[in-house]
Amino acid sequence: MLKAHDGAEVDIVDxxxxxxxxxxxxxxxDHPETKIVVNQFSRVAANxxxxxxGNVNLGTTVSLSDLCEMYDAVVLAYGAESDRYLGVxxxxxxxxxxxxVQAACTAKExxxxxxIKDLHVRIQKADLATSPADEEELKESRIQQRVYExxxxxxxxxxxxxxVGQRELHFMFFRKPDRFLPSESGNTVSGVHLExxxxxxxxxxxxxxxxxxxQAEHAIVEQGLYVAGWLKRGPTGIIATNLYRxxxxxxxxxxxxxxxxxxxxxxxxxxxRKTGSSKFQNIRMSDLCHSVDGDTKxxxxxxxxxxxxxxxxxxxxxxxxxxx
Ligand SMILES: Cc1cc2nc3c(=O)[nH]c(=O)nc-3n(C[C@H](O)[C@H](O)[C@H](O)COP(=O)(O)OP(=O)(O)OC[C@H]3O[C@@H](n4cnc5c(N)ncnc54)[C@H](O)[C@@H]3O)c2cc1C
Numbered sequence: 001m002l003k004a005h006d007g008a009e010v011d012i013v014d015x016x017x018x019x020x021x022x023x024x025x026x027x028x029x030d031h032p033e034t035k036i037v038v039n040q041f042s043r044v045a046a047n048x049x050x051x052x053x054g055n056v057n058l059g060t061t062v063s064l065s066d067l068c069e070m071y072d073a074v075v076l077a078y079g080a081e082s083d084r085y086l087g088v089x090x091x092x093x094x095x096x097x098x099x100x101v102q103a104a105c106t107a108k109e110x111x112x113x114x115x116i117k118d119l120h121v122r123i124q125k126a127d128l129a130t131s132p133a134d135e136e137e138l139k140e141s142r143i144q145q146r147v148y149e150x151x152x153x154x155x156x157x158x159x160x161x162x163x164v165g166q167r168e169l170h171f172m173f174f175r176k177p178d179r180f181l182p183s184e185s186g187n188t189v190s191g192v193h194l195e196x197x198x199x200x201x202x203x204x205x206x207x208x209x210x211x212x213x214x215q216a217e218h219a220i221v222e223q224g225l226y227v228a229g230w231l232k233r234g235p236t237g238i239i240a241t242n243l244y245r246x247x248x249x250x251x252x253x254x255x256x257x258x259x260x261x262x263x264x265x266x267x268x269x270x271x272x273r274k275t276g277s278s279k280f281q282n283i284r285m286s287d288l289c290h291s292v293d294g295d296t297k298x299x300x301x302x303x304x305x306x307x308x309x310x311x312x313x314x315x316x317x318x319x320x321x322x323x324x
Contacts, residue, residue, distance in 0.1 A: 002047050011071070016055070101130060110147055122169070128152055
């Protein structure tokens with residue numbers, strides 16, 4: 001965005017006092033080559049047209065409508081960070097909560113399962129229906145395309161070959177376990193009750209442009225609102241996948257229109273903070289300069305322990321570190 005548009009200014013807002021999201025808290029320390037992407041992020045953040053505001057929570061500190069009012073374009077990229085609660089006490093039962101387009105297997109693995117002798121595979125055709133977002137996802141990934149084709153083929157082949165005693169494998173998509181059903185004696189489990197799911201944690205979008213429904217339930221494109229990262233496609237893919245997807249989101253802005261937005265710039269968090277706008281007066285924001293102090297502190301603590309860094313994880317301690 002900064003490269004493509006000379007007039008563009010970017011504010012990065014994060015609920016944490018520190019930048020870099022899961023690259024800091026997810027990617028393991030024994031993947032230093034992956035963590036190097038932080039250098040690239042830091043170079044971007046060092047650009048004078050870019051500012052980082054930590055400790056600003058979308059939903060409590062600031063609302064989406066506040067942001068849409070203050071900025072010409074808002075890109076949502078708040079990841080998929082909360083744990084998924086399975087909701088079944090005691091035992092775990094694995095089912096496909098997402099659809100065939102999102103199935104987390106390779107075509108080779110699936111082919112091996114489908115090729116098992118005397119195994120009848122059953123897939124409900126209704127589960128193979130695709131949304132516009134699914135279609136986009138399929139266009140982008142050859143692997144997902146192959147997997148989806150294999151599921152489609154399996155759903156239509158061998159439908160009328162029921163043989164007594166034949167083993168059956170039912171693929172059930174968009175379901176999650178809701179509760180175990182007790183046997184008559186109450187001592188054992190007789191079944192699992194499954195609940196229908198929809199794809200959660202993903203904002204409906206078309207190439208990064210946020211979609212919503214108008215009053216007549218027709219899909220419309222929200223002006224100036226975009227998504228990137230795991231929020232765009234769900235929690236799959238590595239950092240490199242996100243870079244590619246973010247480029248798609250940025251390039252979907254019509255250049256002419258974007259220039260207009262920039263010259264017509266309204267309010268930005270940087271300006272708001274300078275002018276002490278009432279909405280943000282009492283917020284203890286952290287900025288990247290101070291996060292750099294926190295970074296130095298973590299590295300020094302790590303050095304003493306023969307580690308790349310000793311991460312500060314307690315909220316108040318983090319705020320103190322980035323406050324300098
Ligand atoms: C355990 C683990 C290990 C991984 N290892 C690797 C690896 O080795 N290599 C690799 O390439 N990828 C790895 N990944 C994947 C990689 O971390 C993700 O692809 C990437 O971080 C997703 O980027 P994102 O921007 O969508 O989300 P995130 O990196 O999660 O960034 C989202 C940001 O939004 C902020 N946020 C959330 N809610 C709010 C809110 N309400 N208001 C304001 N801010 C908010 C969060 O604080 C966070 O900083 C790993 C992931 C995990 C979970």
